Amino acid sequence: MIYWAPLLHMYQPAFQDIRVLRQIDKECYKPLLKMFEEHDNVKISLNINAVLLEMLHEFDLSDTIEILHNLESNSKIEITGTAKFHPILPLIPQNEAEHQIKINEQVIKKEFEQWERLGFFPPEMSISSQVAKYIREIGYKWVIVSGIACPVDWPTDQIYCSPNGLQLFFRDDILSNKVSFNTINAKEFVESLKELSNFQENGSDEKYVITAQDGETFGWHHKKFERKFLSKTLELINDQSEIKLEFISELDKHFPIHKERIVPRDSSWSTSNNDMEAEIPYPLWDHPDNRVHTLYWKIVKSLNNLMNLLDNLDLNQNWDAERHYNTSRWFYDRGICSDTTWWGNPNRGTWSPNLIYKGIELLMKSALNAQLALVHANQSDIAEGYFDSISFYHNLLLMELYSKTKELKRRKK
Numbered sequence: 001m002i003y004w005a006p007l008l009h010m011y012q013p014a015f016q017d018i019r020v021l022r023q024i025d026k027e028c029y030k031p032l033l034k035m036f037e038e039h040d041n042v043k044i045s046l047n048i049n050a051v052l053l054e055m056l057h058e059f060d061l062s063d064t065i066e067i068l069h070n071l072e073s074n075s076k077i078e079i080t081g082t083a084k085f086h087p088i089l090p091l092i093p094q095n096e097a098e099h100q101i102k103i104n105e106q107v108i109k110k111e112f113e114q115w116e117r118l119g120f121f122p123p124e125m126s127i128s129s130q131v132a133k134y135i136r137e138i139g140y141k142w143v144i145v146s147g148i149a150c151p152v153d154w155p156t157d158q159i160y161c162s163p164n165g166l167q168l169f170f171r172d173d174i175l176s177n178k179v180s181f182n183t184i185n186a187k188e189f190v191e192s193l194k195e196l197s198n199f200q201e202n203g204s205d206e207k208y209v210i211t212a213q214d215g216e217t218f219g220w221h222h223k224k225f226e227r228k229f230l231s232k233t234l235e236l237i238n239d240q241s242e243i244k245l246e247f248i249s250e251l252d253k254h255f256p257i258h259k260e261r262i263v264p265r266d267s268s269w270s271t272s273n274n275d276m277e278a279e280i281p282y283p284l285w286d287h288p289d290n291r292v293h294t295l296y297w298k299i300v301k302s303l304n305n306l307m308n309l310l311d312n313l314d315l316n317q318n319w320d321a322e323r324h325y326n327t328s329r330w331f332y333d334r335g336i337c338s339d340t341t342w343w344g345n346p347n348r349g350t351w352s353p354n355l356i357y358k359g360i361e362l363l364m365k366s367a368l369n370a371q372l373a374l375v376h377a378n379q380s381d382i383a384e385g386y387f388d389s390i391s392f393y394h395n396l397l398l399m400e401l402y403s404k405t406k407e408l409k410r411r412k413k
Contacts, residue, residue, distance in 0.1 A: 002197035003208040003246045003254060004237070005169075007045040007144055009121060010215035011086050012052050014334040015358040018059055025061050028219035032226040033067040039234045042076040043245040045144075046215075047121035050084045050107035051334075065111065072112055078247045079112055080119040081105060081140055087336045088285045090128035090266065091297070093304055095311075097131070100333070101138060118249045119144065123338055125171065125212075125269035126282055132162045132264055142167035142248060144212060147174075148271055149264040156196070156207040158258040159251065167257075168264055169210050169248055176211040179229065182222050186232035193243050208251055212269070284348065285341040292344035292356065292404070295397040299363055300336060302389040306370040307332060309383055315373065324373035328366045335362030346408055353401040364394060 010029065012021055036042045048068070056064050071077045083089060083100035084107070092100075108115050120140040122131060127145045135143055143166055150170045152160065160168050175192060178184040184192070196207055218226035237243045246254070266281035275283045287293050307328070315322040340359025343352040371387045374380040 001206045001241075002193050002243050003206070003251065004193055004243055005043075005045065005208060005210045005246050005248045005251055007047065007080075007121070007171075007210065007212040007248060008215040008218075009212065010046070010048040010052055011123075012049075012055060013337050013339045013359075014051050014055075014085060015339075015362070016055070021055060021059060022061070024216060024220050025056070025064055027223070028216050028226075029064050030067070031224075032215060032218045032230070033064065033071060035226050035231050036071055036076055037067065039231070039238070041234060041238050041245055042071075043247050044077050045080055045119055045248045046077045047080045047082050048215075049082055049086055049123075050104040051086070053107055053111055069112070072114075078118065078249055079108060079115055080121045080144075081108070081117060082121045083123055085334050085337045086123040086339070088124060088126045088268075088282055088338050088341075089122050089131045090126055091282060091286055092300075092336055094130065094134060096304070096307075096336070098134065098138065101135075103333070118142065124282075124285070125149075125267075126285075127264050127268070128266045128281075129162075129263045132166055132168070133164055136162060136164045136166035140166065142169055144169045144171060144210065144248065145264050146267050146269040146271065147171050148273070148276065149267045151262055151265050152260070155258070156209070157255055159255050160258045160260065160262050162263060163261045167252065168262065169251070171212045171269065172209050173269070175209065176213060179211060180213045180217050180221075182225065182229075186229050186236055189229070189233055190236045190243065193237075197242050206254060208246070208255060210248060284345055284350075285338055287345075290344060291400050292397065293341050295393050295400060296341055296344070296360070298393045299360070299367075299390050299397070302386040302393070303332065303363055303367050303370070305386045306367060306374075306383055306390075309379065309386075310370055310373055310377075313374075313377055313379065315377060318376055321373045321376035324369045324376060328369035328373060331362045331366035331369065335359055335366055346404060351404070351408065353405055356401060357398075360394065360397060364390070 056062060082104055084104035085100060087100055089097045117139045118141045120135050120143045125146045127149055132143060147170045162168060196209055218230055268282050270284050271281055280287055310325050315325050337359060340356055343350055343355040367387060367390045371383060374383050
């Protein structure tokens with residue numbers, strides 16, 4: 001018997017073009033979720049960031065959320081926790097990470113009244129020992145991470161935990177990527193699961209495997225893929241007894257907890273073995289040879305210092321200071337999303353100066369309002385160095401976007 005525990009991740013950035021969002025909803029979200037309604041054997045661990053739920057409501061796409069409600073009430077999906085605006089958690093201060101998790105929970109609890117803290121999806125599966133530690137301290141039972149984060153022999157019939165008891169579930173990267181890149185069909189996928197179930201080790205006759213993809217894989221990245229692959233897979237599994245779908249949260253009912261405690265390796269689901277050897281755990285967001293990345297994080301570092309100054313001030317007595325702080329916070333929360341640096345990877349095929357600048361613009365608006373809040377609080381002098389630094393690196397980043405685009409243009413000739 002093989003227990004297959006699939007997870008899907010749905011997310012769009014706060015600055016996503018509304019026309020694109022509507023198209024994704026039409027081609028992906030609605031067809032995918034409606035397909036799940038048709039199958040009785042569905043059990044999907046689903047991560048949907050709160051920012052996407054809010055955007056669906058805001059732009060009159062609430063009927064998609066109604067399908068989610070139906071799926072949850074019929075026990076076909078379990079909703080995981082995450083960070084609302086999709087930041088790379090190991091790269092931001094812990095207080096900001098916990099804030100992002102808290103504001104995500106506020107939306108999820110309001111939307112799904114029976115929701116409880118069980119599973120956690122760190123954006124881009126970006127994990128570190130510190131992130132794993134505070135996820136458990138917040139109250140989550142388990143976290144899903146990339147297979148490359150596994151520091152021990154590959155677990156198939158036991159569950160490992162972190163030192164403080166967080167259950168660690170490792171995605172089968174090979175099988176998951178075959179699905180993500182459409183290099184395996186439904187029949188081949190099911191046969192691969194059967195082969196895993198027939199593989200005996202230590203006398204155990206039950207195994208589990210976890211796959212995870214972006215939800216947008218099914219219908220957006222690959223047209224009609226929710227029918228061509230997922231629906232057919234569910235039908236094939238329903239016709240035999242060797243494979244059973246299960247929520248990740250339920251795996252500990254079938255498999256024992258290993259007595260050894262382990263720490264996941266710093267990594268993401270886009271980290272390669274070469275990246276690990278080079279000690280670059282988050283290559284698409286913080287690569288030392290990527291000038292867009294280094295300038296971005298210099299801006300964020302100075303902005304973090306501004307925010308820390310404000311967080312330690314009592315602004316309740318000054319309406320203008322409080323108003324500017326709230327505005328700064330609004331832009332900051334949205335501006336530290338992963339998308340800004342993800343679009344700055346021309347060597348990996350993702351380069352969009354305008355999408356990079358959409359994120360940078362949010363940070364600059366946050367910085368401006370943070371400094372204005374300090375002006376009204378009569379504390380601007382202590383922060384001018386940080387604000388000047390942000391302005392300086394902002395200009396360098398603009399120059400980098402321009403010069404890199406010219407360089408890429410020359411390469412194509």
